[in-house]
Amino acid sequence: MYSTILNLHSYWAFLVLAVLTIATINSIVKFVGKKEYGPKDFRLALFTIIVSHIQLLIGIILYVVSPRLSLFSELGMGGVMKDATSRLYLVEHPVINIIALVFITMGYSKHKAKLSSNAKFKTISIFYTIGLILLLSRIPWHMWLGI
Template structure:
């Protein structure tokens, strides 16, 4: 089960990254060019929200299953303890930094989407999306395990 979830989580991450880049760029272009907020902009922002939440759920389940099945990195919890995990940069990335930063990235996407819905005109909608989706993208990019991606 762990390997299947890991496979899904790994490949779904490419979709999340792609759509978040598209959404952030779209919102920045909309904000700086002062274009009207339209149906396609809404679809892009909503799809970003949905895709990122699905990835978060897959990641949480993967984390729990990894702990329960004592998978590759997760055995460090029982074997080494948290102090040793924090000293090892690889373990710290996979077990602490990556999950925390991805949760924060999804929180920023959610805040941006929620705030933009409350705005009545296009410019403030794009501003909310641009700020929070770009923050989410920065957080996401900061803690992707790049060595595992290539």
């Protein structure tokens, strides 16, 4: 079960990164170009938040069924924090990615309250970019890409 959820979490992450990158670039380009906010922009922002939240749910399930979780009882919090790999998987990756999802969610929620297209694109650009940077900073690249 663990390996299935791990694979799903890894492959779904490609979708999240692709959609988030497209939504971020779209909002930046249209903000700079002073374009009108349309239904396609709304759907892209909505789809981004949906796939991101699904990834969070998959990640929470993965975290709970992970054999690494037992390291907290075996090593204690101090032991986990001393080991870079354990710290990444058990603390940094989940916490930073939840914070990233909070930024993405805030951006989506705040953009809906804006009245002008430029303000909508600016809000999405800022919050989605922060979320994307945070996500990229805590992906275990060495495991994900087989480096």
